[in-house]
Amino acid sequence: MSTSQQQIVKRSELLNRRTIDRRTAEEVGRVDRLWLDANSQRAIGFTCKSGLLGSKKTWFAWAQVDTVGENVFVTINPELPPLHQPEQAVCPIGLEVLTDAGNKAGAVVDYLFDVRTGSVTHYLFSSSGWRGVLDGIYLLPVSAISTIGSKRAIVSEAAVSEPVLYAEGLHKKVGQVAEFLQDDFDRTLKNVAGARRNARSLAEKLQDKAQEVRDVAQEKVAELKRNQHESAPPDPTKPPESDLPS
Numbered sequence: 413m414s415t416s417q418q419q420i421v422k423r424s425e426l427l428n429r430r431t432i433d434r435r436t437a438e439e440v441g442r443v444d445r446l447w448l449d450a451n452s453q454r455a456i457g458f459t460c461k462s463g464l465l466g467s468k469k470t471w472f473a474w475a476q477v478d479t480v481g482e483n484v485f486v487t488i489n490p491e492l493p494p495l496h497q498p499e500q501a502v503c504p505i506g507l508e509v510l511t512d513a514g515n516k517a518g519a520v521v522d523y524l525f526d527v528r529t530g531s532v533t534h535y536l537f538s539s540s541g542w543r544g545v546l547d548g549i550y551l552l553p554v555s556a557i558s559t560i561g562s563k564r565a566i567v568s569e570a571a572v573s574e575p576v577l578y579a580e581g582l583h584k585k586v587g588q589v590a591e592f593l594q595d596d597f598d599r600t601l602k603n604v605a606g607a608r609r610n611a612r613s614l615a616e617k618l619q620d621k622a623q624e625v626r627d628v629a630q631e632k633v634a635e636l637k638r639n640q641h642e643s644a645p646p647d648p649t650k651p652p653e654s655d656l657p658s
Contacts, residue, residue: 419480419527422536423505426484426527431460434478434485441470443484447501448523448532450560455530456501471497480527504560509537511569512558517542518572520565521549535565536578543573550575 429443441462449456460470472486473495479485507520522536535552539545556571 417528420524420533421480421527422522422524424522426458426480430483431472432483432485433488435488440486440488441468442466444469445503447497447503449498449500450502450504451500453532453554453557455525455527455532456498457495459497471495474530477527502560502562504535504565507560508564509552509572510564510566511572512566513569515542515569516540517545517567517569518550520552534578537572537575539575545572545575549578551578 423446426443431440433440441460444459444461446455446458455474457471457473460472462468476486478487504520509517509519511517518537518540520535521538523532524534525532532554536549537552538549556568557565559566
């Protein structure tokens with residue numbers, strides 16, 4: 413594989429990718445686990461799973477990796493016997509992170525590495541809340557690690573006392589959701605207030621219209637009464653106006 417340009421990926425992004433034999437274009441399985449050399453901090457190979465429920469495991473040296481994309485292309489020489497996982501290969505996921513002062517800082521959850529060279533650039537660790545470091549995923553430089561064993565890694569305390577956040581922790585996600593809900597609530601209040609204003613305006617218009625109808629009706633009733641009075645026949649029991657004494 414060419415080493416002219418870095419291609420940094422997260423280990424977990426490669427898991428379960430199809431592994432293809434470059435020579436035959438046949439699928440030989442899927443990436444199951446990556447392995448490092450603890451001394452050189454490099455990827456030295458990966459385990460490929462195949463068969464029923466992934467029961468068959470095949471080891472590929474990182475030197476066999478030709479291309480890493482949506483699929484992993486490997487070079488397989490059928491004339492050579494299958495390779496076996498070397499004893500120095502380690503999988504650091506889940507390692508307890510201890511400082512050189514004896515404090516627990518967290519646990520390794522992933523790492524970033526250059527697929528062209530296999531070199532690890534950073535480990536990623538989750539905080540255990542040591543020294544008030546909040547939940548989240550933090551960068552752990554390779555240079556800060558002094559020892560990696562089968563169960564734990566010893567790192568410089570200065571490197572993890574104020575670590576750089578790699579991924580946002582749950583508290584920030586919750587804050588973002590709360591902010592979104594508050595914005596949505598504010599928009600809802602504005603919409604309700606607008607609807608109320610419109611409702612009041614419509615009610616006022618209906619009230620004015622009703623008053624106008626009442627005024628017209630009253631005026632019509634008064635006019636009908638006047639017309640009825642003027643057209644009514646004279647009362648025979650009542651003397652004419654000319655016979656009334658002056």
